Every structure is written in C-alpha cells, then in structure tokens.
Amino acid sequence: MELSPLILAIIGLVLAAWAAGAAVMMIRASKKTRRTKALQTSLKRMQRMMDMAPAIPMLVRVDGRIEAPERLARWLGLEAMPNYLSELAAEDEDAGHQGLSDAQVKTLSEKVRLTQKSAAPFQIAITPPGSGRSLALQGALADPQVSPGGAALVWVFDFTESQDELSLMRQAASQAESDFAALVGLIEAAPVPMWFRGRDMRLQLVNQAYVDAVDAEDAAAVIEGQIELLEAEDGKSPAQQARGVFEALEQKERVTTATLHGERRTLRVSNQPLGKEGVTGYAIDIEEQQQVLREFRAFREAQREMLDQLSVGVAQFNDAEELTFANQPFRRLFELPDGAVRENIRFDRFLSEAREKGLTPEVRDFPEWRREHAAWFDSADMQEEAWPLAGGVHLRIVAQPLPDGGIVLVAEDQTESLALSATRDTLLRTRTATLDSLFEALAIFAPDGSVQLWNRSFAGTWGLSSEFLDTHPSADALLEAIGKNLSKPSETRRIGAVVRAATLDRTEKEGRVQLSDGRSLRFAGVPLPDGNGLLTVLDxxxxxxxxxxxxxxxxxxxxxxxxxxxxxxxxxxxxxxxxxxxxxxxxxxxxxxxxxxxxxxxxxxxxxxxxxxxxxxxxxxxxxxxxxxxxxxPITKEDADLLTFLTKLVRERETAIIKAQLGLDLKGKRGRKVEIDARQLGRAVGNLLDNAINGTPPDGHILIEILKSDPEGEWRTSFVISDNGAGMASDELERALDGGRSTEDGDNEKRTGLGIPLARQLIAAHGGLLEITSEEGVGTTAVIHLP
Structure with a gap:
C-alpha cells in the first residue's frame, strides 16, 4: 500500500513533535533530580549543623509528644528519646543519671502548657539527678511553619562550665566578704584616719578616726556628705589626686596640711591603688616631728645666713672630720668648688688641696704639719694661728672645738687691713688728680654748707682765687664772692638754692647764670651717697x-x-x-x-x-x-587701571614709534588698580618713554611690563620700561640723572634735558621710587615702584 506524500509529512511531523516532547521531559527530569540532590545535601548540612550547635531543639506538641535529636537523650542520661514529655522522668531516681526528676518534669510541663496556651516564653535552669551537667531551657511558641498545631519549641543549652565558674565566684566572693569584714575591723580600730574610694573616686568607707578628725556624727554622714579630710592642692581635689593614683596603679605619698579636731596639722598622706576596685588611703599626723624639724632647720638656716653675712670665712667639720658647711667668704678664700660641701671632703684633703693652691704656709714637712692640725679634733682648747702666704697675703686661722667632736674653722684675711692705710693715701691722691683733670668745674659741699673739696677749674670758672678756697669757706661766703663776678648779683640766690637742694633736700636741681665778662655758665647740684652735695659747673x-x-x-x-x-x-x-x-x-x-x-x-x-x-x-x-x-x-590722586594708563601713553606716541621704526611690547593684566595723579605720573612715564624712543636705533625694541606683586615686598606695584638702545656709561647715567650733558659728538652737544630728574621727582611725589640702570651698547632699564 502506497502512502501519499501528505500522510508521510504528517507522520514525520508527529514523530518530530514526539521527539521534542521527550527531550523536554528528559530535561525537566534532570533538573528535578539535581534539585533533589541539592536539597538532600542541604538537609544533611543543616542536620550536621544542628548536631554541632551549642543548643538542642525539642518540639513539644499539644498532646505531649516530643521530637528531639538523640544528643538530647545523652545529655539527660537516657538511652533514647521518649515519645512524650512525661516520659522524661527517671523510673528510679536512685538508679543514677537517668532523666529528670518528677518535680523537674512537672515544672517543665507547666511551663510548656502555659506557653502553648498564652504564647508566653519561659526560661528555667535544671540539673538532672546524679549528673554534673547544668542545663538551661528556653521555650517559646513554635512557628506555624515548624508545627502548625500550637506546639512549643524548647531550646536546651549546656552551661555546666558557666555554672562551675559561678560557683567558684560565689566561693571567692564569700571569702572576699570574710576578708573584707576582717579588714574593715582592722581599719576601724586603726588610730589614724583611713578611707576607701570606689572606682568613681567617691568615699565608700571611712574609719572612726576619720570621723573624729572631720568632727562628723558617724561614718554614714561622712559618706553621704562626701566630707573630705584633705584640702585641694595645686588645683586638684583629693578625689582627683586619688584618680591619678588609680590610673597610674602606683602608690603615692605626700606631706600636706589639714585641719584635725579644729587644729592645723601636718600629715603624711599615702594613697594605694587596690587594682581595679578603687584606692585606699591613710594619713599619719607628723606635726610634732615637723615642728621639731622646722625649728632645727630654721635655726640652722638662720645660723648659716648669719655666717654668710660675715666678712670672715667660717667652715664646720663634723666628728668624722668631714666638711658640712662653709660660708661664701670661706669658699671664696680657699677657692673651694661648688660641690665641696655636698661631697663632704675630709679635713686632711682640704689641707692638701689648699697647699696645692698656695693657701697654706710653706713648711718643710707638710705631712707632719697636716697631722698636727688634724689633732685639733682631739683638743678641747681653741687653737689660733697666723698663716703668711705667698704674695703678701696674711690669714688668721681660729679652730673652735664643738661638743659633738667637730670643729669650727674661722679664717680671716687681714691683708686688706694691713694695706688699708697705704691704699687710702693712694686713693686720695688719685681722687684729687681725677677731679683736676675733669673738664667741668666741681665742688663738694658738706651738709653744713662748707666747701670740702674742689678741682682746679672751679676757681677759674667763677673768677675766684685759690687762697680763698683753701679756707674752706661757707656757702654764704662763697656766694658773696661769686656775686661780684655775675652780671646780675641777685642771681646768687639761684646758686644757693641748688646747693641747698643737693645737701639738705637730697634732690637734683640745675640753673644758668651770666657772668659780667659775657660768659654763660650752666650749673647743677647732685646729692652724693655720703650726705654731701656736688656742684658741677659747665661753660x-x-x-x-x-x-x-x-x-x-x-x-x-x-x-x-x-x-x-x-x-x-x-x-x-x-x-x-x-x-x-x-x-x-x-x-x-x-x-x-x-x-x-x-x-x-x-x-x-x-x-x-x-x-x-x-x-x-x-x-x-x-x-x-x-x-x-x-x-x-599739587598731586591729586585717583584710582586708575595701570594697564589702561600705560596703553594710553603708548597710543599717544604711536606715530613717533612707527616713525622711528621701533617695536614695542606692553605686557600685563587688567585689574591692577593704582592710586595716582594721571596727569603728573603720565608726564613722568612719558618722559621715560620718550627717552627710550629717542635713544633706540631703527629696528630696536622697547618693552613695558607690569611686574607681579610681591605680598612680602615693600612696594605694592612695579612696572619696567626697557630698551635695547645705545645705553649709557656710569658717568653718563649720573649726569643724566642730574639733567646735565651726557655725551659729546664733535661740536654738537647732546643733552637729556630735565626729563629724567623730573620723572624721578614726580614718582617720588607719589610716594614711589625710580630705579634706572644702563649699560653702554646694551640698553637702558627703568623700574618704577608705586606704593
């Protein structure tokens, strides 16, 4: 049987559709298989995570059935998880660790039932009988996606280790309370004020001595009112000082003063940090010790200050023959270093060093001489010696024994007293020669007004005779003699007033007089430290x-x-x-x-x-x-734009520049404001520009440039006019600045005229400065500075 082509085509289409459907089915099945495998892997992962989690879930349904991992059964001492909550109880409580007790199950059941009815969460802690494990149970109503029937979800945590630590902490706290009670008793019985501050540095504990010291009713009143025993020092309260000790974790002691029982006392205060708990402190009354120490120090300082004021050298050696004190004259006399007293040098070393400096007498056997003087410490009598030294120095040495076995060594330099009379004569002659060599005329008046001393110029200045001054006349007699030489004799009163002010009033005063011979004299009175008065006279x-x-x-x-x-x-x-x-x-x-x-x-x-x-x-x-x-x-200044101002001057000379076949560049930015008189400054800059045009050969170049301002410079605005013309030598430039002749060419004299001097004057009138430099064959540069 033959099939038509149409039927064959239909059959082909059906087979193709069937093949496509089969392929789609296979792809979908493959995706579902992969999804299933991924879900299984995720479930296994979640199950493993649940097994390793620190908490175990237990689902309790409304009818009492429970669902939980087998791991929870091991925590409870059971072989397997029962089906109902009531089966968690141990069948025989004496059998060891096998589930929970009846009371624990009953409590858990009541909590679960209350949660299922009211959705109220709960937390309980249990320890299974015969087990050392402590469990914490936290329950809440389960999410509908977990169990839609109103079940309760209970999470079980194992906090055995935390419970052990808590037990140890309770024991430590009990021991600490016992120790603290003993410490409080000890602190309370202490005779000195003691206190304890917490982390906030507030008083938390004080003893009875503290309460008595601040005159409070009891310790509670002190703590409530935070009554401080000590006062603030250097701007820091006692709490702030304790805060520094607490942060540094170092004990700190200091000596301070405070009021105890209404009296001002000296205390030695100690603050000791107690870890992170706070700071404890105590104060010991050392007023009696400080009083004795202050009296001793005051006596010693007064004695040493008194000895420092003496002109003789005084040193003290103790019973160990060590230097303990030396006043300034003694250190200066024997050239002792600054650290000699601090080092407590011995007496024999002191003598040896003095010998090396030439401060002991020259003796044949120095070691024997030194032993003889070291025996002064064993003598009960005062020793006195004269030490003649090289250079004419003469010392008087006195050794005074002390009750404690030491000695006081007194050294007096008598050299000055021996040479005093000779020096006095020399000084008198020197003073007389000095006064006579002065240009001014001088006279010294005693407080009673008599003339004590004068120089050679004094008699000649006033027209007096030396014989008259040798009589040491009184002030009245001197003024009477001076009045004869004055153009106005009545002016002697002014001289007398100056002398009286210098001798009696102890003030300076001056005046002028005219002599009859036409000379003018200026005089002044100056009080002298010895009570006399000095009269100085100058022609x-x-x-x-x-x-x-x-x-x-x-x-x-x-x-x-x-x-x-x-x-x-x-x-x-x-x-x-x-x-x-x-x-x-x-x-x-x-x-x-x-x-x-x-x-x-x-x-x-x-x-x-x-x-x-x-x-x-x-x-x-x-x-x-x-x-x-x-x-x-006249200069009338107005604000102007510098670039516009220069551009106008160049435009006015544009024809001359073109005619001279020159090039000109004008550089600068607009907006540079200057305060100028445009007409006068225009004439100054125009003269400089005309000189540049006239002095530059054809094809030359002229540059006008506005310089950048320097914020730290002296001038606010500066600009340059330069050319590459013939230039001038230094002498030609100097003459040009003066407006004179600059060069000579045969019989023709070329002059710059008054343009440059006028420009300099006009710029100076604006408060500016003109600087011109020129080099022959190179060109000329003019720099104009404006304020």
Whole structure:
C-alpha cells in the first residue's frame, strides 16, 4: 500500500513533535533530580549543623509528644528519646543519671502548657539527678511553619562550665566578704584616719578616726556628705589626686596640711591603688616631728645666713672630720668648688688641696704639719694661728672645738687691713688728680654748707682765687664772692638754692647764670651717697653762640623758601605768557590771517611752532621740577587701571614709534588698580618713554611690563620700561640723572634735558621710587615702584 506524500509529512511531523516532547521531559527530569540532590545535601548540612550547635531543639506538641535529636537523650542520661514529655522522668531516681526528676518534669510541663496556651516564653535552669551537667531551657511558641498545631519549641543549652565558674565566684566572693569584714575591723580600730574610694573616686568607707578628725556624727554622714579630710592642692581635689593614683596603679605619698579636731596639722598622706576596685588611703599626723624639724632647720638656716653675712670665712667639720658647711667668704678664700660641701671632703684633703693652691704656709714637712692640725679634733682648747702666704697675703686661722667632736674653722684675711692705710693715701691722691683733670668745674659741699673739696677749674670758672678756697669757706661766703663776678648779683640766690637742694633736700636741681665778662655758665647740684652735695659747673658760652647762629640760619632758610615760592609763581606767568603769544601769532601766520606766505616762510613758521612747543615743554618741566623740589607740586590722586594708563601713553606716541621704526611690547593684566595723579605720573612715564624712543636705533625694541606683586615686598606695584638702545656709561647715567650733558659728538652737544630728574621727582611725589640702570651698547632699564 502506497502512502501519499501528505500522510508521510504528517507522520514525520508527529514523530518530530514526539521527539521534542521527550527531550523536554528528559530535561525537566534532570533538573528535578539535581534539585533533589541539592536539597538532600542541604538537609544533611543543616542536620550536621544542628548536631554541632551549642543548643538542642525539642518540639513539644499539644498532646505531649516530643521530637528531639538523640544528643538530647545523652545529655539527660537516657538511652533514647521518649515519645512524650512525661516520659522524661527517671523510673528510679536512685538508679543514677537517668532523666529528670518528677518535680523537674512537672515544672517543665507547666511551663510548656502555659506557653502553648498564652504564647508566653519561659526560661528555667535544671540539673538532672546524679549528673554534673547544668542545663538551661528556653521555650517559646513554635512557628506555624515548624508545627502548625500550637506546639512549643524548647531550646536546651549546656552551661555546666558557666555554672562551675559561678560557683567558684560565689566561693571567692564569700571569702572576699570574710576578708573584707576582717579588714574593715582592722581599719576601724586603726588610730589614724583611713578611707576607701570606689572606682568613681567617691568615699565608700571611712574609719572612726576619720570621723573624729572631720568632727562628723558617724561614718554614714561622712559618706553621704562626701566630707573630705584633705584640702585641694595645686588645683586638684583629693578625689582627683586619688584618680591619678588609680590610673597610674602606683602608690603615692605626700606631706600636706589639714585641719584635725579644729587644729592645723601636718600629715603624711599615702594613697594605694587596690587594682581595679578603687584606692585606699591613710594619713599619719607628723606635726610634732615637723615642728621639731622646722625649728632645727630654721635655726640652722638662720645660723648659716648669719655666717654668710660675715666678712670672715667660717667652715664646720663634723666628728668624722668631714666638711658640712662653709660660708661664701670661706669658699671664696680657699677657692673651694661648688660641690665641696655636698661631697663632704675630709679635713686632711682640704689641707692638701689648699697647699696645692698656695693657701697654706710653706713648711718643710707638710705631712707632719697636716697631722698636727688634724689633732685639733682631739683638743678641747681653741687653737689660733697666723698663716703668711705667698704674695703678701696674711690669714688668721681660729679652730673652735664643738661638743659633738667637730670643729669650727674661722679664717680671716687681714691683708686688706694691713694695706688699708697705704691704699687710702693712694686713693686720695688719685681722687684729687681725677677731679683736676675733669673738664667741668666741681665742688663738694658738706651738709653744713662748707666747701670740702674742689678741682682746679672751679676757681677759674667763677673768677675766684685759690687762697680763698683753701679756707674752706661757707656757702654764704662763697656766694658773696661769686656775686661780684655775675652780671646780675641777685642771681646768687639761684646758686644757693641748688646747693641747698643737693645737701639738705637730697634732690637734683640745675640753673644758668651770666657772668659780667659775657660768659654763660650752666650749673647743677647732685646729692652724693655720703650726705654731701656736688656742684658741677659747665661753660656753655660757645654752645650758646652756636645755637644762636643756627636759629639765625633757620630764619634765613625760611625767608629763602618764601622767596623761592614767590619766584616760581612769578616765573610761571612770565614764561608762559610770551610763549603763548609767540605760538598764537605763528599759528595766525600759518593760517594766512596776515596774507599768503610762501613755502620757505611756511617752513620757518613750522620751525617756530616746533620750537615754541619744545620750549613750552621745557618751561613746564623746569617749573614742575622746581615746585617738586620745593614741595609745592599739587598731586591729586585717583584710582586708575595701570594697564589702561600705560596703553594710553603708548597710543599717544604711536606715530613717533612707527616713525622711528621701533617695536614695542606692553605686557600685563587688567585689574591692577593704582592710586595716582594721571596727569603728573603720565608726564613722568612719558618722559621715560620718550627717552627710550629717542635713544633706540631703527629696528630696536622697547618693552613695558607690569611686574607681579610681591605680598612680602615693600612696594605694592612695579612696572619696567626697557630698551635695547645705545645705553649709557656710569658717568653718563649720573649726569643724566642730574639733567646735565651726557655725551659729546664733535661740536654738537647732546643733552637729556630735565626729563629724567623730573620723572624721578614726580614718582617720588607719589610716594614711589625710580630705579634706572644702563649699560653702554646694551640698553637702558627703568623700574618704577608705586606704593
């Protein structure tokens, strides 16, 4: 039987569809198989995790049936987990560790039943009979996904180790309480104030001695009121000081004062940290000891201070022949080092070192001499010797025995007293020579007014005779003799007042008098430390004449300045008026107002106008320079943009720059504000720019650059004008700065004019500075600084 092509096609399609369906079924089955394997692996993992977890779950259903791992049975001492909660009880409680007791099962059942009814969680702790294991049970209503019938889920924890530790802690706490009670009894019975502070440094325990010391009712009142026994020191309260001990974990003792029983006492306070629990402390009254120590120290210090004030050297040696004290004269006399007293050098060493310094007499057998003097410690009598030393020094040595076996060694330097009389004569002669060599005239008056001493110039200055001063006249007699030489004899009262102020009032005073011969004298009285008064006299005639000459010169200068100002005012008019007239008539001629003029005459007129403009500019420069030097140039400052200001000056000279075939660069940024008089500063900068244009050959270059400001510099704004022209030598630059001739070329003299000096004056009038440097063949650079 032959099949038609249509039937064959249909059969092929059915087979293809069947094959595709089979493939889809196989893929889905493979995915379900992998999912099942993954789920089984996850369940095994979760089961393993549950087995290793520190807590074991137990599900208790409403009918009392339980579900739990076998591990819980081992914790309870059972061979296998029972089916019901009531079967957790041991069948025979005397059989050892086999489940829970009836009471424990009953308690657990009640807790579970209450949770199943009210969903209230519970926590209980049990220890199975005959077991050392402690279990904690935490129960709650199970999630519906775990058990939808209202079952309770109980988690069982093993806290045996925590329970053991807790037991040990209870025992330690009991022992600590016992020890603390004994310590409290000891502290309470202590005769000195004692206290204990907790971690917060508050008083928690004080003994009865503390309560009595602060005059409180009882310990409870002290703790409640936090009554401190001690006072704050260096801005720190007793609690803060205890805090420092607690943090450093180091015992600290100090001596302080406090009020005990209404009296001020000295206490030795000790603070001892007690680990992390707090700080304990006690205070011992050492007032009696401190009083004795203070008295002894005060006596010793007073004695040593008194000995330091003596002019003789005093040293003390103890019974061990060691140096314990030496006053300053003794240390200075025997050149003892600073550490000699601290080192307690022995007496024999002291003698040996003194011999090396040449401070002992020269003897033939020094060791024997030293032994003889060491025997002073065994003698009960005072010893006295004279020690003649090299260089003419003479010492008197006295050794005074002390009751404790030591000695006091007294050394007196008698060298000065022996040479005092000779020195006195030398000093008197030196004083007389010194006074006679002074330029001023001097006289010393005693408190009674008599003249005690004078120098050679005193008699000549006042016109007195030496024989008169040799009589040591009184102040009245001296003033009477001086009055004869004064232009006004009544002025002697002023001299007498100065002498009286120096001798009696002990104050300084001065004055001036005029002598009849025209001399001017200035005198002053100075009190001297010995009660006398010093009168100094100085001839100021020459200085008076010089002062008068200076005054006359100052008046002349003021008159010259006034004449100069009037001259400038007149010349400003006299110069400008003829120039204006000449320029006006020349312009009329050029315009043809007087008739037509020829080409030759026109050139002459143009030359006249050019010369008038040049002369007008020079006149303006001269007048402005003169006014600037006289300080009369008016300056009106306004804020201006520096780049715009410089650009305007360059634009005004654009034709001259192009005609001279020069290049010019202007560099800078807008926004740099300066306070200037645009007209006057424009003339100064214009003159510098004109000089640069005139002094630069064709194809040369001119640079104008605004410099960056330096915040730490002296000047706020600076800019440079430089060219690469011919430049000038140092002497030419110096003459240019003065407006003189700079160079000479044959018979033609080239002058810079007054442009540079005027520019410098105008910049200075703005409070600025002009710096010009030039090098021949290289060019010229001008730097303008503005404030």
């Amino acid at each position: 100021i005639t020459d200085s008076q004449k010089a002062e008068q000459a200076l005054r006359e010169r100052a008046v002349a200068l003021e008159e010259a300045d006034a004449v100069k100002a009037r001259f400038l005012a007149n010349m400003s008019y006299e110069f400008r008026t003829p120039l204006t007239t000449i320029g006006g008539y020349a312009e009329l001629l050029k315009s043809g107002a007087a008739g037509e003029i020829g080409d030759g005459a026109g050139e002459y007129v143009d030359s006249i106008l050019t010369a008038v403009a040049r002369l007008t500019e020079q006149v303006e420069n001269v007048l402005d320079l003169s006014q600037s030097e006289a300080g009369l140039l």
